[in-house]
Amino acid sequence: MEEFNLLETVRKQICTCSLDLRLTPNVEALLKMPMRELHVSLPVRMDDGTIRAFQGFRIQYNNARGPTKGGIRFHPDETANTIRGLAAIMTWKCALHDLPLGGAKGGVVCNPKNMSPGELERLSRAYIQAICHHIGPGIDIPAPDVYTSETVMAWMLDEYAAITGRTEFGVITGKPISLGGSGGREDATARGGWIAIREAGRHLGLPIGSDTAEGLTVAVQGFGNVGFHAARLARELGKCTVVAVSDSRGGIHQPEGLDPADVLRHKQRTGSVVGYPGAAAVSNEELLQLPVDILIPAALENVITAANAHAIRARVLAEFANGPTTREAEEYLEQNGIHIIPDFLCNGGGVIVSYFEMVQNYNMDHWPIEEVYRRLDEKMINAYDRVHTFAATHGVPMRQAAYTLAVGRVVKAMERRGWV
Ligand code: NAD
Numbered sequence: 001m002e003e004f005n006l007l008e009t010v011r012k013q014i015c016t017c018s019l020d021l022r023l024t025p026n027v028e029a030l031l032k033m034p035m036r037e038l039h040v041s042l043p044v045r046m047d048d049g050t051i052r053a054f055q056g057f058r059i060q061y062n063n064a065r066g067p068t069k070g071g072i073r074f075h076p077d078e079t080a081n082t083i084r085g086l087a088a089i090m091t092w093k094c095a096l097h098d099l100p101l102g103g104a105k106g107g108v109v110c111n112p113k114n115m116s117p118g119e120l121e122r123l124s125r126a127y128i129q130a131i132c133h134h135i136g137p138g139i140d141i142p143a144p145d146v147y148t149s150e151t152v153m154a155w156m157l158d159e160y161a162a163i164t165g166r167t168e169f170g171v172i173t174g175k176p177i178s179l180g181g182s183g184g185r186e187d188a189t190a191r192g193g194w195i196a197i198r199e200a201g202r203h204l205g206l207p208i209g210s211d212t213a214e215g216l217t218v219a220v221q222g223f224g225n226v227g228f229h230a231a232r233l234a235r236e237l238g239k240c241t242v243v244a245v246s247d248s249r250g251g252i253h254q255p256e257g258l259d260p261a262d263v264l265r266h267k268q269r270t271g272s273v274v275g276y277p278g279a280a281a282v283s284n285e286e287l288l289q290l291p292v293d294i295l296i297p298a299a300l301e302n303v304i305t306a307a308n309a310h311a312i313r314a315r316v317l318a319e320f321a322n323g324p325t326t327r328e329a330e331e332y333l334e335q336n337g338i339h340i341i342p343d344f345l346c347n348g349g350g351v352i353v354s355y356f357e358m359v360q361n362y363n364m365d366h367w368p369i370e371e372v373y374r375r376l377d378e379k380m381i382n383a384y385d386r387v388h389t390f391a392a393t394h395g396v397p398m399r400q401a402a403y404t405l406a407v408g409r410v411v412k413a414m415e416r417r418g419w420v
Contacts, residue, residue: 005081005085006081006085006086006301006302007081007088008081008085009085010032010085010088011032013400014031014403016400017400017403017404017407017408021404023411024420027420030419030420034060034062034084035062036060037057038059038134039055039056040127041054041055042054042055042056042108042126042127042130044123045122047116047119054108054110054123055108055109056106056108056130056131057083057105058105058131058140059080059083059104060103061084061091061104062410063140064413064414064419065099065100065101065409065413066094067101067102067136067138067139067140068091068103068139068141069090069099069143069173069351070090070105070143070145071086071090071105071142071143071144071174072106072108072144072152072156073107073108073148074123074146075107075109075146075147078107078109082301083105083106084105085323086301087103088103089103089323089344090104090105091103091406092402092407092410093343093351093406094355095405095409096345096383096387096402096406097348097351097379097380098379098382098409099351099352099355101141101351101355104140104142106127106131108127112147121155124156124159125155125156125159127156128163129163132159132163132164137170137171137361137362141170141171141172141354141358142156142172142173143172143173143174143350144225146224146300149225150176150186151176153172154175156172157169157175157180160172169361170362173185182353182356182357182372183366183372184356184369184372185357186225187229187233188350188352188353188354188376189229189349190227190228190232190349191233191349191373191376192346192348192379193226193230193320193346193347194208194230194233194234195349195376195384196318196346197341199384199385199388200316200318200339200384201316203388204315204339206293206316208238208239209237209239213238213239214239215241216238216240216294217243217290217291218231218234218238218241218242218292218296219242219243219292219295219296219314220234220320221245221284221288221295221296221297221298221299221303222247222297222300222320223246223263223298226350227245227247227296227298228260230296230298230320232260234296235259235260240294241257242257242258243290243292244292245263246282246284246287247267247272247273247274247299248272248299249271249272249273249274250274250281250282250284251281252273252276253279253282254276254279254280258276258279284303288303288308289308289311292313293315294315294318295312295316295317295318296318297319298320300321303321303324304317304326305326306328308329309328309330309332312329314338315338315339316339317338317340317341318346319340319342319346320343321343321347322343322344325340330399334397340397341398344406345384345387345398348383356376386405
């Protein structure tokens with residue numbers, strides 16, 4: 001298997017747009033390094049009375065365009081290089097969607113599946129105790145990501161308030177609605193992704209969202225926050241047929257179509273989508289290779305690689321997850337005419353609505369859900385159109401177009417600040 005390092009992937013991508021942007025070696029070097037890294041050790045009392053020290057990170061990649069923003073992951077395989085790479089992707093994502101924010105990411109090496117709610121709460125609070133002086137509404141604003149939830153965000157908000165003596169809703173996003181959260185945040189990433197797929201469909205002649213879309217098939221890898229809503233909205237917004245879904249334990253395939261809400265009930269009862277009545281079992285690897293119209297990786301990075309790219313048979317690869325496709329795999333897929341909607345374009349809905357949440361918090365306001373959807377639609381269409389037009393005009397892949405536009409905006413802000 002090719003060795004995977006998300007930061008290296010991001011760095012190579014910067015090199016490919018460096019020529020177009022005429023970046024000097026100094027600027028390029030600056031863009032390839034995070035501006036600030038916090039590595040922390042988090043002592044947590046476990047239920048059996050022992051103390052365990054968990055390793056945590058908060059990496060603030062670039063704040064030229066504004067305070068940094070990005071999610072927090074709780075995952076056993078977390079590494080500093082993955083968090084660095086994800087923080088860089090957040091920087092380009094905020095720039096591409098024209099949000100006045102930079103990029104960051106956080107993570108804790110832990111396995112939440114083996115921890116009690118009490119242990120998770122103490123870990124969440126310990127994380128905020130360790131980083132609280134380096135985050136804040138004008139500094140860095142965390143949010144949920146893999147294996148963190150609105151409950152975790154609520155604990156973190158509360159811990160920040162306990163330490164600072166101020167309840168500042170704008171310090172964290174993805175909060176429960178009763179604690180300053182925004183309507184529409186829960187499914188924002190998936191909703192934004194489906195807006196991007198709809199726009200791609202317009203150019204590719206796929207009737208997404210129309211009555212004839214039922215013949216279009218969708219497979220979704222990952223059935224968490226993003227993956228479940230991706231499958232649900234495939235039917236509701238896309239009017240497509242969801243033929244396969246999976247989670248960390250495996251997948252299910254039903255060519256006649258699955259009802260995602262019912263699959264979720266099964267997962268809530270049993271802990272996994274696996275064993276859903278009437279569906280055939282597939283592995284995560286087999287799911288990626290199904291002959292579907294739209295393939296949605298919505299789990300982790302590095303799942304479509306040189307080893308399996310030749311077996312991908314989808315027409316559209318919509319990257320709801322961050323970093324699911326390696327560069328080698330992407331080259332192969334591009335050559336074979338598979339339309340890739342790159343991660344930081346496709347999954348920008350999450351941070352867009354997080355930004356809306358911050359705006360509402362600053363104004364002590366609460367927007368109706370229709371307002372959130374209207375603004376999300378506008379932002380996603382705008383970004384998709386810009387990337388698509390650039391790619392078509394310059395004859396470059398969608399990801400390179402997205403990088404050139406986003407990195408160009410970050411560099412512009414660095415220049416105006418007098419950094420370069
Ligand atoms: P989540 O924790 O809610 O769900 C993760 C899902 O992936 C779970 O269903 C889990 O079972 C599955 N999974 C884990 N390991 C797997 C494996 N090896 N094979 C297949 N499935 C596996 O996380 P999420 O918030 O839905 O995030 C999913 C992806 O979307 C991540 O790449 C994340 O960075 C990205 N993303 C999330 C948001 C957001 O708003 N939550 C925004 C943008 C991007």
